[in-house]
Amino acid sequence: MRLLPEPSAQSLRLIFLLIFVMGVAPSPALTAGCPGRCMCDDQLVVQCVGQQLTDFPTDLPLATRQLIISNNRIGELPALQLNYLSDLVYLDCSNNSLTDITESTFGNLRKLAYLDLSFNILINIDDRTFGPLASLVMLRMTDNPTLSEIHPDAFAENLALQVLDISRNNLTALNITTLIALPALRSLGISGNPWRCDCDTEDLCLWVQIEGFKFQAADVMAECRGSTSPFLTKSLRTDCHQTLGYWDYLFFIAIGFVIFSTGTVVAWVMEEISCVREVWWS
Numbered sequence: 001m002r003l004l005p006e007p008s009a010q011s012l013r014l015i016f017l018l019i020f021v022m023g024v025a026p027s028p029a030l031t032a033g034c035p036g037r038c039m040c041d042d043q044l045v046v047q048c049v050g051q052q053l054t055d056f057p058t059d060l061p062l063a064t065r066q067l068i069i070s071n072n073r074i075g076e077l078p079a080l081q082l083n084y085l086s087d088l089v090y091l092d093c094s095n096n097s098l099t100d101i102t103e104s105t106f107g108n109l110r111k112l113a114y115l116d117l118s119f120n121i122l123i124n125i126d127d128r129t130f131g132p133l134a135s136l137v138m139l140r141m142t143d144n145p146t147l148s149e150i151h152p153d154a155f156a157e158n159l160a161l162q163v164l165d166i167s168r169n170n171l172t173a174l175n176i177t178t179l180i181a182l183p184a185l186r187s188l189g190i191s192g193n194p195w196r197c198d199c200d201t202e203d204l205c206l207w208v209q210i211e212g213f214k215f216q217a218a219d220v221m222a223e224c225r226g227s228t229s230p231f232l233t234k235s236l237r238t239d240c241h242q243t244l245g246y247w248d249y250l251f252f253i254a255i256g257f258v259i260f261s262t263g264t265v266v267a268w269v270m271e272e273i274s275c276v277r278e279v280w281w282s
């Protein structure tokens with residue numbers, strides 16, 4: 001076994017100095033204090049639950065790792081204040097009055113693993129909204145009765161995403177092209193939406209049908225079946241990718257006949273004309 005070299009007196013002094021400075025200097029969590037109507041603990045958890053807040057709390061400790069602001073009436077997540085919290089891992093904004101989140105809202109939250117936006121009044125989700133959240137593992141965005149549109153590429157960059165719950169919104173269609181490409185996704189909640197179940201959502205329904213056992217989406221199929229469209233009662237593929245039917249064949253035969261007879265008539269007329277000319281010139 002090798003012995004470590006004796007530390008020199010100078011390096012010892014440095015180490016003591018460092019310990020002293022760390023012990024005396026207040027942590028960033030303490031320097032920033034705790035916002036009114038919130039509770040902060042030394043684990044860098046800040047809770048401001050059910051305080052009838054209408055605005056995002058100010059003066060949050062910069063080192064906050066968990067922020068829980070659920071059950072308030074906060075109408076906006078201010079990008080500037082939120083993005084100071086670059087160590088944030090857990091953010092629960094459920095049950096507020098959020099209407100709009102944009103690309104800049106989460107621009108700097110690269111460590112965020114959990115995000116809850118349920119029980120808000122979000123309207124639509126753009127493609128870059130969650131782009132910066134490279135560490136996002138779980139996204140809950142349920143019970144937004146106004147949420148009618150999610151951009152096809154909304155989750156395209158969330159390669160760490162494992163659990164996505166978009167149940168009980170107002171979604172009628174969802175393009176799953178980028179969703180099914182997510183390598184880590186293992187749970188998807190999509191029930192309780194007014195899925196339109198036509199050819200626009202064909203991929204979604206087919207995918208759920210095939211992969212449904214992996215996901216908490218079994219009732220989606222029931223909803224699709226219950227809908228008025230003939231979708232799923234027959235095979236999806238034949239409904240949406242119609243092959244030629246009986247009338248199509250009749251139509252093509254009729255068109256073919258018309259072209260053929262026109263050709264024949266034209267040829268006959270031309271022949272007649274040339275005969276007449278021959279007679280005329282002779």
Ligand SMILES: *[C@@H]1O[C@H](CO)[C@@H](O)[C@H](O)[C@H]1NC(C)=O
Pocket residue numbers: 050071072095119
């Ligand atoms: C939302 O918050 C309000 C006010 O705190 C509370 O009364 C209500 O039960 C909450 N709703 C949900 C679904 O948590």
Ligand SMILES: *[C@@H]1O[C@H](CO)[C@@H](O)[C@H](O)[C@H]1NC(C)=O
Pocket residue numbers: 145146147148170172
């Ligand atoms: C849900 O979406 C439909 C259109 O698809 C719209 O007419 C309706 O107003 C929306 N509902 C809410 C609560 O926004």
Ligand SMILES: *[C@@H]1O[C@H](CO)[C@@H](O)[C@H](O)[C@H]1NC(C)=O
Pocket residue numbers: 152153175176177178200
């Ligand atoms: C779904 O989204 C992908 C990627 O944005 C796009 O290429 C594709 O055309 C979309 N499909 C439909 C049916 O809109």
